[in-house]
Amino acid sequence: MSPAPEDATPERLRAIPSRLLAGAATAADRLVNERLAAEGARKWHFAVLVALDETGPASQAELSRRTGVYRSDMVAVLNELADAGFLVRDPDPVDRRRNVITLTPAGRARLHHLDALVTTAQQDLLAPLAPAERAELTRLLTLLNAHHRPPHGGGHA
Amino acid sequence: MSPAPEDATPERLRAIPSRLLAGAATAADRLVNERLAAEGARKWHFAVLVALDETGPASQAELSRRTGVYRSDMVAVLNELADAGFLVRDPDPVDRRRNVITLTPAGRARLHHLDALVTTAQQDLLAPLAPAERAELTRLLTLLNAHHRPPHGGGHA
DNA sequence: CTAACTTCATTAGTGCGACGAACGTTTATG
DNA sequence: CATAAACGTTCGTCGCACTAATGAAGTTAG
Numbered sequence: 515m516s517p518a519p520e521d522a523t524p525e526r527l528r529a530i531p532s533r534l535l536a537g538a539a540t541a542a543d544r545l546v547n548e549r550l551a552a553e554g555a556r557k558w559h560f561a562v563l564v565a566l567d568e569t570g571p572a573s574q575a576e577l578s579r580r581t582g583v584y585r586s587d588m589v590a591v592l593n594e595l596a597d598a599g600f601l602v603r604d605p606d607p608v609d610r611r612r613n614v615i616t617l618t619p620a621g622r623a624r625l626h627h628l629d630a631l632v633t634t635a636q637q638d639l640l641a642p643l644a645p646a647e648r649a650e651l652t653r654l655l656t657l658l659n660a661h662h663r664p665p666h667g668g669g670h671a
Numbered sequence: 672m673s674p675a676p677e678d679a680t681p682e683r684l685r686a687i688p689s690r691l692l693a694g695a696a697t698a699a700d701r702l703v704n705e706r707l708a709a710e711g712a713r714k715w716h717f718a719v720l721v722a723l724d725e726t727g728p729a730s731q732a733e734l735s736r737r738t739g740v741y742r743s744d745m746v747a748v749l750n751e752l753a754d755a756g757f758l759v760r761d762p763d764p765v766d767r768r769r770n771v772i773t774l775t776p777a778g779r780a781r782l783h784h785l786d787a788l789v790t791t792a793q794q795d796l797l798a799p800l801a802p803a804e805r806a807e808l809t810r811l812l813t814l815l816n817a818h819h820r821p822p823h824g825g826g827h828a
Numbered sequence: 829c830t831a832a833c834t835t836c837a838t839t840a841g842t843g844c845g846a847c848g849a850a851c852g853t854t855t856a857t858g
Numbered sequence: 859c860a861t862a863a864a865c866g867t868t869c870g871t872c873g874c875a876c877t878a879a880t881g882a883a884g885t886t887a888g
Contacts, residue, residue: 532792543689561684574867582694587845636687639819640815652686655694655808656691660799697845715874743837743877766836768836770836
């Protein structure tokens with residue numbers, strides 16, 4: 515037979531870093547989202563919960579900066595988390611433009627649960643790599659992110 | 672003063688591979704798209720042109736497999752490329768379900784042009800890495816893609 | 829040969845993530 | 859005090875990944 519399992523992505527395309535990154539990111543996102551979706555969560559829910567747990571109550575704008583979620587999109591995320599009782603949104607008495615977002619005990623429990631899911635998803639993602647390779651990949655990606663993420667507003671011009 | 676360059680993404684978030692991948696992929700895509708958009712192109716245009724140049728005329732379904740572009744989305748991409756005169760879409764005489772997509776001379780020229788843009792975009796993307804690191808990153812990403820890309824339809828199985 | 833299955837091109841539509849524009853409110857600054 | 863800036867919010871855009879459904883054209887099985 516050999517009916518030609520013509521999968522053959524051209525070598526020229528295969529070797530392109532931006533394409534490799536896009537593919538890996540898609541696979542990674544799918545893995546994480548599958549796991550989280552099973553619990554009715556998405557990755558920003560997790561990101562916001564982590565940010566709150568790590569640095570304490572914060573305004574929405576600050577959460578946005580910490581997590582990388584856009585201010586516009588943050589609103590919906592917080593609505594969902596608040597509706598589920600994982601955090602509370604109170605007006606800030608010292609600056610009435612702001613809301614103070616605070617994690618609830620239920621939110622902290624939720625975080626621990628989602629944390630486990632995300633952690634195993636990372637392990638599955640990196641399964642084909644040896645421990646040293648995982649560390650190296652993480653290091654290289656961190657370099658790329660740092661370089662192409664001027665600490666705000668596109669920096670370089 | 673230290674007016675608080677409160678950038679601080681929590682360490683717990685920073686260290687997550689799937690997040691690093693997403694960030695790097697976004698930066699990479701932005702770089703490539705910026706360059707291509709200046710010429711009225713998008714990354715799929717480039718991918719399709721490469722596939723045609725590399726392996727010759729093909730049906731749309733085959734191009735879809737080669738480039739990773741969904742069949743549904745391929746239609747629009749080919750329309751745009753055909754409208755610009757970079758390729759022609761002819762009915763396949765031996766299998767009248769198919770269209771044979773063929774690169775025109777103008778398409779080949781376009782490809783060479785876009786190729787230059789994409790190449791420099793890759794260099795800019797990997798600028799913060801040493802040559803050996805670039806190779807290593809590419810290798811690791813290739814491993815991830817291979818592992819999480821069971822030759823088709825996502826399902827693997 | 830006919831019926832059932834599959835492939836192909838195409839259209840339309842979903843969901844999500846990234847992002848911009850604008851508005852009203854509130855706080856800072858000149 | 860006037861003006862600018864930041865905040866929360868709503869609405870809308872664009873691109874990508876992906877599903878569903880349809881009509882036409884091949885393929886396979888009885």
